[in-house]
Amino acid sequence: xxxxxxxxxxxxxxxxxxxxxxxxxxxxxxxxxxxxxxxxxxxxxxxxxxxxxxxxxxxxxxxxxxxxxxxxxxxxxxxxxxxxxxxxxxxxxxxxxxxxxxxxxxxxxxxxxxxxxxxxxxxxxxxxxxxxxxxxxxxxxxxxxxxxxxxxxxxxxxxxxxxxxxxxxxxxxxxxxxxxxxxxxxxxxxxxxxxxxxxxxxxxxxxxxxxxxxxxxxxxxxxxxxxxxxxxxxxxxxxxxxxxxxxxxxxxxxxxxxxxxxxxxxxxxxxxxxxxxxxxxxxxxxxxxxxxxxxxxxxxxxxxxxxxxxxxxxxxxxxxxxxxxxxxxxxxxxxxxxxxxxxxxxxxxxxxxxxxxxxxxxxxxxxxxxxxxxxxxxxxxxxxxxxxxxxxxxxxxxxxxxxxxxxxxxxxxxxxxxxxxxxx
Numbered sequence: 176x177x178x179x180x181x182x183x184x185x186x187x188x189x190x191x192x193x194x195x196x197x198x199x200x201x202x203x204x205x206x207x208x209x210x211x212x213x214x215x216x217x218x219x220x221x222x223x224x225x226x227x228x229x230x231x232x233x234x235x236x237x238x239x240x241x242x243x244x245x246x247x248x249x250x251x252x253x254x255x256x257x258x259x260x261x262x263x264x265x266x267x268x269x270x271x272x273x274x275x276x277x278x279x280x281x282x283x284x285x286x287x288x289x290x291x292x293x294x295x296x297x298x299x300x301x302x303x304x305x306x307x308x309x310x311x312x313x314x315x316x317x318x319x320x321x322x323x324x325x326x327x328x329x330x331x332x333x334x335x336x337x338x339x340x341x342x343x344x345x346x347x348x349x350x351x352x353x354x355x356x357x358x359x360x361x362x363x364x365x366x367x368x369x370x371x372x373x374x375x376x377x378x379x380x381x382x383x384x385x386x387x388x389x390x391x392x393x394x395x396x397x398x399x400x401x402x403x404x405x406x407x408x409x410x411x412x413x414x415x416x417x418x419x420x421x422x423x424x425x426x427x428x429x430x431x432x433x434x435x436x437x438x439x440x441x442x443x444x445x446x447x448x449x450x451x452x453x454x455x456x457x458x459x460x461x462x463x464x465x466x467x468x469x470x471x472x473x474x475x476x477x478x479x480x481x482x483x484x485x486x487x488x489x490x491x492x493x494x495x496x497x498x499x500x501x502x503x504x505x506x507x508x509x510x511x512x513x514x515x516x517x518x519x520x521x522x523x524x525x526x527x528x529x530x531x532x533x534x535x536x537x538x539x540x541x542x543x544x545x546x547x548x549x550x551x552x553x554x555x556x557x558x559x560x561x562x563x564x565x566x567x568x569x570x571x572x573x574x575x576x577x578x579x580x581x582x583x584x585x586x587x588x589x590x591x592x593x594x595x596x597x598x599x
Contacts, residue, residue, distance in 0.1 A: 179260070181344075181345075182249060182250050182251070183247075184248040184249050184320065186240050186244055186248070187240070193236055196230075196444055196496060199443070199444050200227055200231035200444055200445070205220060205224060205445075206220070207220075208220040214456075217453060218449045218453045223445065223452075227445055230448070230489050234489050239493065243289060246268060248264065249264070249267055250263060250264050250265075250320070250321075251263055251265070251344060253341060253344070255324075255329075255333050255336055256336065257333075258333060259325055261323075262322040263313060263314070263316065264314040264319055264321045265288065265311055265313040265314065266291070266313075267309075267345065268310045268311075268312075269309045270298075270300075270301060270307040271299075271301045271307075272301045272597070272598070272599050273599075275308050276307070276350075276582055277308070277311070277347035277350035277592065278298065279313070279341075279350055280312040280352075280358075280567070281352060281361050282315065282318070282355075282357075283359070284318075285451045285454050286355075286565065287314065287494050288313060289490075289491075290568055292568075293567065293571035294310075294571045294574055295310050297572065298575055298578065298579070301599065303598075305579045305583060306582045306583050307598070308578075309347070311345065313338065315361075315508070316337060317500050317507060318498065318504075318505050321500075327511065329507075330511045330515035330517065331361055331512050331515065331517065332364060332368070332517065334357075334361045334364075334508075335361050335362075335364040335369075338352070339368075342373065348373060349595070350373065351376045351378070351588075351591070352365060352374060353377070353574075354379055354381075355381040355564070356381055357508055357512075358379075359379045359380075359381040359383065363377070363524055363550065363551075364524065366524075366526035366530070367526045370526040370527070375529075375591040376529040376530070376531070376581070376582070376588045377529075377530055377531070378532070379530075379531075379532060380533040380538070380566040381539075381564075382532045382534065384546040385549070387548070387549050391523070392548070392549050395549055402545055404543055408542075410536060411534075411536070412541065414538070414541055415539070415541055415542070418539045418540065422539065425454070426509060429509035430509035430510050430513040433507045438503070440502040441501045441503045444496055447492060447495060447496060447502050448492050451495065455488055455491065458564035459565060460537035460562050462568075525551055526552065528552060529552055529555075529581070529588040530555075531554065531578065531581040533556070534559065535563055535564075535573075536561065536563075537562065538563060544556070555577070555580060555581040555587050
């Protein structure tokens, strides 16, 4: 048995949970702050105070909930080898094109299933000159409204198994994947474990690779020695160095002491807000976190500037706060994967199925293009002038166009899924 029966799902957070959040926000004690430090020490106090005031008194979770529920959502039991059966939550948006290509979208941290909300309508659109997709966006175990593992050791292979079994349970015996952040590592694992069988091609916007080795990739190694770096590649390496020096503290904490951190995330909505909001701002390319139309009409220009940040950020963070297993469960992936026997091994996995790459200048790790040849059979790549870590949310048109180009007629992965060209 790989899965149980599918059940329709709607997000319906109890009134008591919403009221408890408000009460916790009322009891917030803010720290002091040094003068004129900006973002040097972390999220500025004024930003957090403003966001907390909005979350407590003006933010409408029920409106956000209705927008989430506009997407067709389901849950299904997935049996994981060596672990318990987990109830998995997912969006399954089918195209009106029956011949559409099945695509599994895999998020990372601090993302979630609604990270795909902007690209879903783009990829499922029925247009005569572009391929269309049936899109499945799951909540990874421990995220959103999926059940969390109860046993230690749930690593990349298990997340990959969940994704593969979910698609099979939906009747997609062949499909393609798209992912960033942890979604990259998970879909890379899927490409290696299931490539050529169920997974026919994959695409990522987080092309992380180690420098090529002479013994494992002699041609790539020699090419890297003589090929000069482009301006974008040099800027990418500088961005990567900045992140390693200034931005990886969260990784070390989550991969070594997730339980200790978890008490703050589960008990303090302000702690959760600051922890995630920092990443939403600093991992993006100056992204203007827009307000919803209903609130925008009620604001003065001055306060609207700030509200542009607040509304989507608060919805993003609220999905973590109201998640099924609680926000602490989401950070355990760092401990489990980084401590797994295959942690470094995954970075050496190579799959011959078609691979597409998208490069965005404010990604967290950007390597020379030649390094990425050690990941897999690169058949399509695109470089963009704007965009950061959350490409599906920041630059949905760019990302969707890259995916469609890869699978379009005349494209390098056209018709890789048997009987599914993506066209009517």
